[in-house]
Amino acid sequence: MxxxxxxxxxxxxxxxxxxxxxxxxxxxxxxxxxxxxxxxxxxxxxxxxxxxxxxxxxxxxxxxxxxxxxxxxxxxxxxxxxxxxxxxxxxxxxxxxxxxxxxxxxxxxxxxxxxxxxxSIADLQFEELGKKYEKVLPREDLKNLKKAIGLVSHGAGAGSFVYLRRIFENLILETFKENRAAVGMKENDFKLQRMEDKVESLKGSLPSQLLEMKSIYGILSKGVHELSEEECLRYFAPLKLSIELILDQKIEEAKKRERDVLVKKQLQDIHQELSEGGKDKTS
Structure with missing residues (x-):
């Protein structure tokens, strides 16, 4: 069907x-x-x-x-x-x-x-996108995201959809590689899955909102020539949101790692101070 x-x-x-x-x-x-x-x-x-x-x-x-x-x-x-x-x-x-x-x-x-x-919409969004996502999105994907927004702001649905789909697919594959052991699947087998199945396979590693939206990802398996401009435009916003959710999660994970490193260093400093204080008392 x-x-x-x-x-x-x-x-x-x-x-x-x-x-x-x-x-x-x-x-x-x-x-x-x-x-x-x-x-x-x-x-x-x-x-x-x-x-x-x-x-x-x-x-x-x-x-x-x-x-x-x-x-x-x-x-x-x-x-x-x-x-x-x-x-x-x-x-x-x-x-x-x-x-x-x-x-x-x-x-x-x-x-x-x-x-x-x-x-234009593109001008309004470019600076914010660059500032927010430059550390978690490869330069080429960030450039493509800006191109997609520029195209959709002028009603070019198919062209914008191509760029957005490429970014989303790259992020899903990157998430798989980062969580390969937890997924328990070979990369070739993962690549052969439909997009909605890939999202399901990564449910423990993706934002929960993506799972609620997974019914839209079937559209990614279709060729752009099968979609009208109107359909591409209609799917642009939820697909862009999916990308932003993944990137926002990456930003939060990076912040958590920074906090963990900071706390670890502070604990080490405290431990060192206590050790040196104990030595002074015994000397």
């Missing part, structure tokens, strides 16, 4: 403010029902990384209409519009960081599309 090319309903994720401004590609149509909080998408605040100032920050959101193409009057107090609008995200810490977005907002049919933004 042919595998279904759809994301399981249980794994559908509502789009929050951060997702919309910093992850969602241009021209991706979103129904209000896809949004976590449609009423506050274009107002309030959103937390994010400031590439300009190299720090986490909070942006204030301001929306204004540019052109209203349609109007629906509900009553004397309520009216809905459809048209183009301008959104600014202003950093609340430093005034030098302002992000700009153009949207088509249809309050009547309850849908919204990003039609332009500056800086």
């Amino acid at each position: 042919e595998e279904e090319n759809t994301l399981p309903q249980g794994e559908q994720k509502s789009v929050n403010k951060h997702d919309f401004y910093f992850e969602t590609p241009l021209y991706e149509l979103l129904e209000y029902s896809d949004l976590e909080d449609s009423e506050n998408l274009l107002r309030g605040d959103v937390d994010a990384y400031s590439a300009r100032n190299d720090t986490d920050t909070t942006y204030s959101i301001k929306f204004s209409w540019i052109t209203k193409l349609d109007t629906k009057y509900v009553n004397s107090y309520t009216e809905y519009f459809a048209g183009f609008g301008f959104v600014t995200l202003s950093c609340k810490r430093k005034s030098n960081d302002v992000l700009r977005f153009f949207v088509y907002n249809d309050e009547i049919n309850k849908r919204i599309i990003k039609v332009g933004q500056f800086p």
Whole structure:
């Protein structure tokens, strides 16, 4: 039976403010029902990384209409519009960081599309990715991750998916090599498995969230020519999240090793001080 090319309903994720401004590609149509909080998408605040100032920050959101193409009057107090609008995200810490977005907002049919933004998604994410993952992701894979984000930000689903799939496969193979003894399987046998089976084989060495998402990995066994641009774009976000989960775990493991080394050294220093103190008393 042919595998279904759809994301399981249980794994559908509502789009929050951060997702919309910093992850969602241009021209991706979103129904209000896809949004976590449609009423506050274009107002309030959103937390994010400031590439300009190299720090986490909070942006204030301001929306204004540019052109209203349609109007629906509900009553004397309520009216809905459809048209183009301008959104600014202003950093609340430093005034030098302002992000700009153009949207088509249809309050009547309850849908919204990003039609332009500056800086681009790729520009917003590159600095954060490099800073966060350069120590745990090989240079070539980091370069490919940036390429993937650059492509998806322009709606190039198939091209971006190729790079992302390559990175994910490399990380899974690397995880196997690091845990070969625990897995109890030869490398050639591991490579012959389907991706969802590889993830299952490594369940003791991967973030638990990956196991909950394993039903998406069947798509990785298919050739890109078998997938539409829309399908590649739909699978991009969960696959990117899978990569980030693995990398975040590697970062935490590295921090733990550093703490272990530090504690060990401190204990050795204490032991040495006690030993030297004992010698002084007996001399």
